[in-house]
């Protein structure tokens with residue numbers, strides 16, 4: 001026993017000496033500090049809680065805004081905020097940069113082989129069906145109608161009541177519930193009634209879905225890649241919670257899919273994606289479940305994240321709020337529209353489009369996205385990448401790069417998106433908020449319809465002020481960029497003279 005204690009103390013002492021005298025292999029300030037054997041791990045552990053800002057600073061200091069990242073017992077990787085590199089990986093050499101095994105393994109339990117978590121043929125077949133359906137007018141109308149109903153019957157009445165009672169509201173929570181109801185209608189025509197409804201089963205489904213998303217993405221932040229696998233094997237800690245939440249999600253989705261398959265002949269006119277997939281091809285219930293879950297994940301927290309940051313930013317920018325309100329009033333008087341905004345009216349709102357886009361430039365809902373390198377390659381800026389390395393493009397950092405947006409990159413300025421008053425699109429490689437190339441986001445148009453519809457309807461009726469409008473909120477990093485603790489706001493009904501008489505709730 002004494003010998004054991006002695007050996008143990010000797011080992012501790014040796015480790016102490018090793019770490020105390022350790023010097024990074026790379027001592028200059030460019031790139032991540034890289035130590036022998038343990039790679040970037042010490043820096044990563046020190047900065048994990050502020051991952052986005054730390055990596056942004058490192059990339060800003062690198063000559064081509066690209067840095068190599070290494071972790072012990074795991075493959076190396078490259079993180080880039082360079083538009084040429086982004087174009088190379090997302091388009092020019094698309095085949096060489098799939099999601100890859102590492103990404104897919106991390107999310108497999110939750111997402112199976114859904115579009116968000118597959119490559120090659122499995123991805124292609126879902127992409128083909130979905131991109132056809134997303135381009136149909138019937139799906140667009142379905143989306144507009146779903147958003148309108150949720151707005152008129154749930155969100156606006158909740159806001160109206162809060163403004164009368166001067167109650168504080170967590171706007172992020174409301175938007176997340178809104179988006180979840182919406183995307184469930186789109187995915188399988190089910191209304192979980194998470195916003196203002198009595199949907200107990202729906203609320204349980206949403207909360208399990210949220211847990212599953214956060215815990216699955218937490219696997220990527222594990223200091224040592226095999227640690228989550230050990231926890232999974234022993235069914236302990238976060239992995240135990242993850243298993244439970246995934247089971248809840250699967251049971252809920254399976255029951256809907258089973259009943260829809262049993263009444264297959266009744267899906268003839270249904271507009272939701274599940275019915276469209278059932279009509280188009282023969283698929284197993286498990287595959288249909290994967291399809292549905294991926295779509296819910298893709299459309300769930302993205303629009304709510306963008307809208308939450310949008311209202312926080314606008315809280316301290318009265319001049320931007322005023323311009324949006326003037327635009328809304330102009331569109332109203334031109335169309336003499338009443339009630340919810342129609343698709344054509346939303347299309348006319350160029351300034352609102354620019355203000356939302358500018359929000360996502362600085363606070364992208366998907367801040368970092370990763371691919372896997374299949375064969376050795378050299379990026380356009382000269383960075384060498386080895387087979388099996390991960391390559392991440394850092395959308396959050398790109399919005400803050402002088403090399404991409406110029407000297408005023410840190411300023412919130414919707415005007416940068418306008419030319420003679422009309423919205424001007426940007427290269428998706430400089431602005432990869434919706435991804436780019438063959439895997440570009442399928443829900444982009446739907447997302448803008450939803451965000452513009454909510455923003456215009458809310459801003460036409462209310463003034464919204466974040467309680468803590470002058471302090472940048474902390475964010476939580478899961479798959480999407482969310483505000484830690486939500487966004488507390490106070491509402492005031494706008495002067496009745498400035499609101500169209502027929503639009504009151």
Ligand code: HEM
Nearest residue numbers: 115298299302303306365366433434435439441442443447
């Ligand atoms: C502001 C809102 C949104 C943003 C910023 C956004 C962003 C993105 C990004 C970055 C990706 C690439 C993810 C990856 O492959 O790793 C993506 C993919 C995707 N998005 Fe969106 N998205 C938004 C809203 C939506 C909505 C509302 C839907 C509809 C349900 C949707 C459906 C999809 C789908 C199906 C994919 C997978 C495409 C593929 O792999 O081929 N998105 N989105």
